[in-house]
Amino acid sequence: MNTAELNTVELAQRVQQQVLALHCQGVDHLGALFDLTSQRLVRLAIAITRNQHDAEDAVQNVLVRVATKPGPVAQANSAWAYLLRMVRNEAIAIARKKKRWVLASNTLADLVSRCRVDELEREETHRAIWTALRKLPANQAEVVVLKIWEEMTFAEIGEVLETSPHTSASRYQAAMKKLAKCLHRHGTPLQPSSSQPAGKEIVRG
Amino acid sequence: MAETPFPLNDSPSQGELEQLIRGAGDYMQVNRDLRPRVIEEARTTRGEQQARRWVGRAACLAATVALVISLGTLQGDRSRVSQEPLAASSPQEFFERTQTQTMRSGVELPWSLVEVFTDLRRQQAESLRPMAKPE
Numbered sequence: 001m002n003t004a005e006l007n008t009v010e011l012a013q014r015v016q017q018q019v020l021a022l023h024c025q026g027v028d029h030l031g032a033l034f035d036l037t038s039q040r041l042v043r044l045a046i047a048i049t050r051n052q053h054d055a056e057d058a059v060q061n062v063l064v065r066v067a068t069k070p071g072p073v074a075q076a077n078s079a080w081a082y083l084l085r086m087v088r089n090e091a092i093a094i095a096r097k098k099k100r101w102v103l104a105s106n107t108l109a110d111l112v113s114r115c116r117v118d119e120l121e122r123e124e125t126h127r128a129i130w131t132a133l134r135k136l137p138a139n140q141a142e143v144v145v146l147k148i149w150e151e152m153t154f155a156e157i158g159e160v161l162e163t164s165p166h167t168s169a170s171r172y173q174a175a176m177k178k179l180a181k182c183l184h185r186h187g188t189p190l191q192p193s194s195s196q197p198a199g200k201e202i203v204r205g
Numbered sequence: 206m207a208e209t210p211f212p213l214n215d216s217p218s219q220g221e222l223e224q225l226i227r228g229a230g231d232y233m234q235v236n237r238d239l240r241p242r243v244i245e246e247a248r249t250t251r252g253e254q255q256a257r258r259w260v261g262r263a264a265c266l267a268a269t270v271a272l273v274i275s276l277g278t279l280q281g282d283r284s285r286v287s288q289e290p291l292a293a294s295s296p297q298e299f300f301e302r303t304q305t306q307t308m309r310s311g312v313e314l315p316w317s318l319v320e321v322f323t324d325l326r327r328q329q330a331e332s333l334r335p336m337a338k339p340e
Contacts, residue, residue, distance in 0.1 A: 027247045034243055038235045046233065056236060060243045067247035068254055112234045126232035129225060148223055149230045180222055 008151045011036070012080040019079045023070040030067045037080075038063075041087045043149060047141035048091035050134050052110045054098055058090040084150075084160045088142065095138070132182040140175035143168050299325070 006014065018033040038059060045055030066073050066083070076082035111130065133141055139161075146157045147168075154165040154172070161168060299321065306317040 027244070027251050030244055030247050031240065034240050038239065038243075039231075039233070042235050042239075043230065043233055052233070052236070056239050060239065060246060063243050064247045064250055068250050112236050113232050122228065123232075125225065126229040129229040130232060133226075144226065148226045176219055176222060179226070180219075183222075183225075 008156075011040075012078055015080040015083065016078075019066070019070055019073045019083075022067060023074040027067050030063065033066070034063060037083060040150065041083065044084060044142060044145050045087050045091040046111075047133065047136075047145045048088065048138045049095045049098075050138075051098075052112060054094050055091060058087055058094050062086045062090050078159075081156065081160050084146070085162070088160065092138075128183055129179075132179050135182060136175050136178055140171045140178070143171045144175045144179070147172055 014036055015033070018029060018036060021029040022033060041059045041062070042052065042055050045058045046052055049055045049058065062083070065086070073079050073082050073086075113126070133144065136144070142161065143157055146152045146160060147154075152160070154168045157163075157168040157172075158165040303314065303317050303321045306312075306321050307314050310317065310320075312320075
């Protein structure tokens with residue numbers, strides 16, 4: 001099952017199960033947790049670090065920490081929210097150290113991308129969206145990621161980001177305005193994607 | 206391009222923009238080498254953690270064994286010392302030895318008393334030094 005098809009509740013339940021398995025049976029269960037969460041976690045980390053390599057480093061550090069010491073995650077009310085918060089904190093720490101904010105914001109060279117053959121015409125749109133997203137301030141970009149790709153409520157987002165739901169909502173509104181402006185300014189061919197059956201994929205790295 | 210629902214000059218509504226962004230979610234892919242890297246790193250870290258824990262436990266065990274052995278030795282020495290009667294433990298015996306010394310050496314009683322007392326102190330000191338190796 002593609003993890004992108006899971007809804008928030010299912011995902012949270014499966015993450016909880018995997019973390020418990022990791023807690024009880026050890027590092028051998030890390031692969032399953034990785035498959036379930038890695039793309040989502042890297043996506044959130046990219047919003048903060050603006051660089052996929054740094055984002056993957058953040059995710060690696062967090063998953064290794066979870067694998068070697070799964071207790072705190074297993075005991076959390078929501079393992080998924082806890083994991084997202086860990087990745088966010090790690091990504092912020094890495095971004096502060098490396099200071100690639102400005103360098104990476106205008107290029108997608110570091111991004112490993114995939115585009116289905118039947119979606120090739122939308123690739124330009126996807127690239128424009130990712131570029132625009134990386135131009136947003138990190139605290140707005142992370143709200144967009146959590147709201148749209150993780151389908152979280154503002155209350156849940158507030159829990160992950162340790163802010164109030166109201167703050168999350170206003171950051172989201174500000175981000176959406178900037179994204180619309182940015183995409184419009186660059187004349188991006190805007191075409192919403194519909195759910196289509198998976199076709200062949202072209203992977204670029 | 207002409208068939209796209211949103212011409213270049215039109216701004217999409219928020220709902221449409223959200224749909225567009227949602228569609229771009231899977232565009233980013235995780236590097237293929239990240240999975241093995243993470244698992245290997247986790248195994249290595251776990252192994253180091255277990256090794257550190259093992260060394261810690263071994264050190265604790267060694268310290269406990271050393272403590273038990275030293276306590277046992279000390280206890281043995283103490284019991285040995287307490288079982289050995291001190292020389293001239295009673296005043297009567299002390300005076301008997303003084304008299305014997307006076308008769309044997311022909312010195313006056315006070316000097317014999319001093320010699321017997323010195324001898325007694327030396328014997329007591331030796332018996333209270335349990336860890337010293339016998340010559």
